[in-house]
Amino acid sequence: MSRGMSDRGMSDQELRDALHRLAPDVKENGVWESLHGEDAAGPSRAPGPAGRREGIGRKSVGRRPPTVGRPSQTRTRRLLSLGAAVVVVLVALGFGVNALVQHLRQDEQVLVISDQPMQPGSGANEPTQPVSDADALADRLQELIAALPTPYPADDVRYASSNPYDYLEDNPAFDEIVAMGYDALPGLDRHLATTATAGLGDYLVCAAIESITRCDLKQVEGFAWADSRTFWGRWNQYLKRMPTLVDEILERDPSFWIQGEEIVKLGAPAVPYVVEYADRIDEQQDSGIPVLLRIPALLSTLVPGSEQAATVAEFKARNAEVIDQLKSYVEDRSVEVSGDTWSTSDSITTTFTVEIAPEFVQFSGLVEHLVAQGVAVAELREMPFAEEYGTGVEVVLRSEATGPRWAPEDVLATHLVFRAAVLEKMARTDIDAVGVAFVGQGEVESQSVVPIDKTIDPDWYATPGLTLEEAAQRATTEISAGLASSPFDLVELTVIQEPDGTRVLRARLTVAGVPEANESIDDLNVVGAVVGALNDEHQAKIGVVRTEVSATDGEPVKWSIGDLQLKSSTWWQAEGITEGTYPRPASLSEAPLSPEACVLTQVEAINNHDWPLAYSLYASTPLEYGDWLKEHVEADEVYEDFAVHGTEFLSETLLDKTVALVRVTYKVHFTLPGGQRTVVEVAEPGEDWSVEKVDGLWRVRWLPRQ
Amino acid sequence: MGNERRDRDMEQLGLDAIGGTGVSRALAAASAADASSPESLFRAHYRTLVRSLALISGGDSETAADAVGDAFLQLEQNWDRISTYDDPAAWIRRVALNRLSNRRRSLARRAGALLRLQSQRDETPQGIRATDLALKDELGRLPLKQRTAVVLFYFADLSVAEVAEAMSITEGAVNQHLHRARETLRKRLEVDQ
Numbered sequence: 001m002s003r004g005m006s007d008r009g010m011s012d013q014e015l016r017d018a019l020h021r022l023a024p025d026v027k028e029n030g031v032w033e034s035l036h037g038e039d040a041a042g043p044s045r046a047p048g049p050a051g052r053r054e055g056i057g058r059k060s061v062g063r064r065p066p067t068v069g070r071p072s073q074t075r076t077r078r079l080l081s082l083g084a085a086v087v088v089v090l091v092a093l094g095f096g097v098n099a100l101v102q103h104l105r106q107d108e109q110v111l112v113i114s115d116q117p118m119q120p121g122s123g124a125n126e127p128t129q130p131v132s133d134a135d136a137l138a139d140r141l142q143e144l145i146a147a148l149p150t151p152y153p154a155d156d157v158r159y160a161s162s163n164p165y166d167y168l169e170d171n172p173a174f175d176e177i178v179a180m181g182y183d184a185l186p187g188l189d190r191h192l193a194t195t196a197t198a199g200l201g202d203y204l205v206c207a208a209i210e211s212i213t214r215c216d217l218k219q220v221e222g223f224a225w226a227d228s229r230t231f232w233g234r235w236n237q238y239l240k241r242m243p244t245l246v247d248e249i250l251e252r253d254p255s256f257w258i259q260g261e262e263i264v265k266l267g268a269p270a271v272p273y274v275v276e277y278a279d280r281i282d283e284q285q286d287s288g289i290p291v292l293l294r295i296p297a298l299l300s301t302l303v304p305g306s307e308q309a310a311t312v313a314e315f316k317a318r319n320a321e322v323i324d325q326l327k328s329y330v331e332d333r334s335v336e337v338s339g340d341t342w343s344t345s346d347s348i349t350t351t352f353t354v355e356i357a358p359e360f361v362q363f364s365g366l367v368e369h370l371v372a373q374g375v376a377v378a379e380l381r382e383m384p385f386a387e388e389y390g391t392g393v394e395v396v397l398r399s400e401a402t403g404p405r406w407a408p409e410d411v412l413a414t415h416l417v418f419r420a421a422v423l424e425k426m427a428r429t430d431i432d433a434v435g436v437a438f439v440g441q442g443e444v445e446s447q448s449v450v451p452i453d454k455t456i457d458p459d460w461y462a463t464p465g466l467t468l469e470e471a472a473q474r475a476t477t478e479i480s481a482g483l484a485s486s487p488f489d490l491v492e493l494t495v496i497q498e499p500d501g502t503r504v505l506r507a508r509l510t511v512a513g514v515p516e517a518n519e520s521i522d523d524l525n526v527v528g529a530v531v532g533a534l535n536d537e538h539q540a541k542i543g544v545v546r547t548e549v550s551a552t553d554g555e556p557v558k559w560s561i562g563d564l565q566l567k568s569s570t571w572w573q574a575e576g577i578t579e580g581t582y583p584r585p586a587s588l589s590e591a592p593l594s595p596e597a598c599v600l601t602q603v604e605a606i607n608n609h610d611w612p613l614a615y616s617l618y619a620s621t622p623l624e625y626g627d628w629l630k631e632h633v634e635a636d637e638v639y640e641d642f643a644v645h646g647t648e649f650l651s652e653t654l655l656d657k658t659v660a661l662v663r664v665t666y667k668v669h670f671t672l673p674g675g676q677r678t679v680v681e682v683a684e685p686g687e688d689w690s691v692e693k694v695d696g697l698w699r700v701r702w703l704p705r706q
Numbered sequence: 707m708g709n710e711r712r713d714r715d716m717e718q719l720g721l722d723a724i725g726g727t728g729v730s731r732a733l734a735a736a737s738a739a740d741a742s743s744p745e746s747l748f749r750a751h752y753r754t755l756v757r758s759l760a761l762i763s764g765g766d767s768e769t770a771a772d773a774v775g776d777a778f779l780q781l782e783q784n785w786d787r788i789s790t791y792d793d794p795a796a797w798i799r800r801v802a803l804n805r806l807s808n809r810r811r812s813l814a815r816r817a818g819a820l821l822r823l824q825s826q827r828d829e830t831p832q833g834i835r836a837t838d839l840a841l842k843d844e845l846g847r848l849p850l851k852q853r854t855a856v857v858l859f860y861f862a863d864l865s866v867a868e869v870a871e872a873m874s875i876t877e878g879a880v881n882q883h884l885h886r887a888r889e890t891l892r893k894r895l896e897v898d899q
Contacts, residue, residue, distance in 0.1 A: 012860065015841075015856075015860050015891075016860050016861065016863075018835075018837070018838045018841050019761060019841075019856075019857065019860055019861040020861065021835065021838050022761060022765075022838050022841065022842050022845075023757035023758070023760060023761050023861060024757065024760050024765060024767040025757075026752075026753050026756040026757050026760070026767060026771065028749075028752055028753045031748075031752065031771075031775070032745060032748050032749075032752070032778075353878065353879055353882045
């Protein structure tokens with residue numbers, strides 16, 4: 001089999017050929033006719049009633065639409081019999097009244113009898129095919145979700161009702177989703193994970209999840225969710241705690257009534273864990289305790305339509321598939337999001353997929369935001385310093401950097417994470433802060449946490465005064481005119497609208513090289529000025545300005561995001577850009593990649609009188625190099641016994657300004673202005689030197705050291 | 707399905723653009739020819755689809771035929787709606803795959819399928835090579851999504867976009883599945899040597 005595998009493996013053509021040889025032959029003749037109940041060898045017959053045609057010579061494979069209406073008379077009798085039996089059992093076992101009422105109310109709608117393990121809402125008289133899952137999901141679920149908020153006729157008293165539960169009545173889409181049973185749950189989850197809104201339709205999706213799982217989150221968690229976002233976050237937390245919740249209830253001092261009622265409240269997701277609990281007790285050979293005796297009835301209550309059983313083992317054997325399905329639903333709920341990284345200057349895109357672990361699925365909307373903008377998310381992780389910052393998640397990004405400096409994509413991505421988190425919070429996701437970490441070649445290169453403390457003024461989403469095309473056209477004309485005598489050329493300008501409604505102006509410019517850009521860097525201010533004028537005078541509503549300036553050889557020169565909505569700017573600039581908006585130190589000859597390395601390098605540079613290096617290691621200085629040099633030569637600082645005792649990472653609002661405190665002890669000898677030589681000792685616990693990350697390199701802050 | 711698009715998809719994957727194989731030509735011709743009735747779609751796609759699903763399900767052509775038959779029944783029942791779609795064949799593929807997935811979930815059916823598989827293993831198809839059997843085993847060990855993507859792309863000759871639509875995933879995810887599948891097959895088959 002190794003033929004041709006030495007370099008690039010089996011060739012594509014070989015693989016194709018092999019698959020064609022492996023695929024079993026299929027006879028097509030007569031199949032179409034048999035699908036229609038027509039004798040393949042004979043003349044065609046008329047189709048069966050209502051277009052439903054049974055095949056000849058094969059079992060029935062079709063199915064009716066899911067049944068949610070009243071059962072047939074025969075079936076009703078059987079239901080009543082079984083219902084009565086269950087009532088007797090429940091009463092005998094001392095179930096709480098509420099649980100009993102809930103149980104009976106549910107039975108009326110969904111209890112079915114079948115020779116197959118069934119789910120809520122399954123058609124009882126279709127034993128060969130449980131009411132379906134994936135096909136219905138693929139074909140119908142999205143249609144049904146879209147149809148959920150269908151209004152009632154204008155003459156209906158419920159027309160325009162503000163009570164969402166009014167819309168559950170006479171709602172065929174809702175009924176059909178519920179009838180899909182547990183098979184619908186992953187699809188409903190996926191919908192909420194990626195598109196949940198505060199609208200009525202998504203509210204009803206949440207209600208469908210509760211209905212299918214027979215769990216009222218308000219009742220069991222005391223959590224009155226107001227919309228799908230708040231439901232979704234709490235629902236995931238709730239399911240994550242399910243094994244613990246079950247154990248806590250069952251291990252509590254056994255009170256028949258309360259225990260049974262509480263387990264029933266947990267809903268169907270509790271079933272696998274109730275079974276596991278029973279298994280554990282069984283292993284302890286303590287099967288005589290009251291709770292174990294009650295478990296089979298509990299399980300039957302939680303999964304209406306499940307096969308009745310006298311013992312847990314029997315229930316487990318008869319309903320193994322349902323138990324597995326529920327356990328998978330609770331535990332294996334990760335979400336995959338795929339996308340392409342944004343197109344860089346050489347137009348290379350990279351496809352990636354991020355799998356979001358179950359504990360973070362409530363943040364999958366945040367990932368969707370980022371992926372839609374080409375940000376390469378590697379994974380979501382637990383946010384550091386959660387005790388300090390509250391609820392949040394750490395977004396791990398794939399660094400585009402190939403050396404010690406951040407790539408421009410990295411810098412801009414940090415802002416996009418912050419922005420996406422703001423949007424998620426505005427969409428009512430429970431998030432107080434967001435962490436950002438970069439991985440490149442498998443190692444974390446930086447970490448920061450930022451509180452989500454901003455919001456976007458709704459006025460940004462008001463009807464704009466210009467269309468996207470008009471805004472782009474005016475901006476192009478005016479920016480080009482503004483740059484007429486500048487070394488910068490505007491090569492492309494677009495105005496697009498993000499899914500959240502924000503208008504983004506994206507401009508690509510070229511310049512001969514970094515020196516030319518540095519000399520005229522302030523010319524770029526024309527972009528902001530033009531956008532400001534369009535917003536002020538024409539209500540263009542451009543909320544974000546993204547500018548990418550590259551040299552004619554394609555090397556990035558200055559990339560930036562001006563976020564007018566969040567009132568912040570983020571940029572990356574080439575090393576040679578020293579003029580303009582941010583005072584930059586000279587180029588580094590060293591590359592301190594950690595806070596500790598930064599301070600140690602600077603102290604060593606001062607001791608060695610390597611003044612250019614020492615100066616370059618400041619994040620910013622209020623002094624020109626000449627003045628600074630004069631001061632330091634006169635002071636002639638010399639450090640002794642300099643030691644680092646630890647680093648505490650902090651953060652600021654802007655994600656690309658990661659801040660840390662490095663605790664140090666030392667002795668420093670220096671000359672006072674009068675010429676007197678003196679020494680100062682900083683003993684333990686030491687003092688904190690504040691350092692800041694700029695363009696991927698740590699640098700010492702000037703003022704805190706003074 | 708345009709060969710131009712196929713070639714572009716394959717370039718993205720770093721694969722050889724091989725031009726139209728017999729199947730791709732046939733499918734392209736069928737797609738272009740007549741999608742005006744359920745029967746014409748059946749004639750154009752049934753056989754390839756059943757064979758594809760049989761490969762995905764480890765050789766269980768009966769289950770595959772049932773799943774595809776279901777899809778065509780649904781097609782006919784909903785023809786008024788589906789005939790308005792840009793690509794009814796894509797709808798059939800998706801439904802058939804979902805049907806297959808449903809069937810695979812049933813323990814009883816799975817047991818039956820295993821029995822059928824067992825009996826089929828005794829029947830070595832004519833013209834099959836020893837190397838093909840190794841590939842078949844390794845194909846069966848691939849995760850379902852990877853296997854599905856490989857079969858639809860390499861056997862059914864669908865474009866990445868069409869595979870994505872059939873599997874209800876993004877094109878990026880399809881590329882990932884294909885890439886991983888190829889890597890896995892390459893490594894395993896090398897080890898087998």
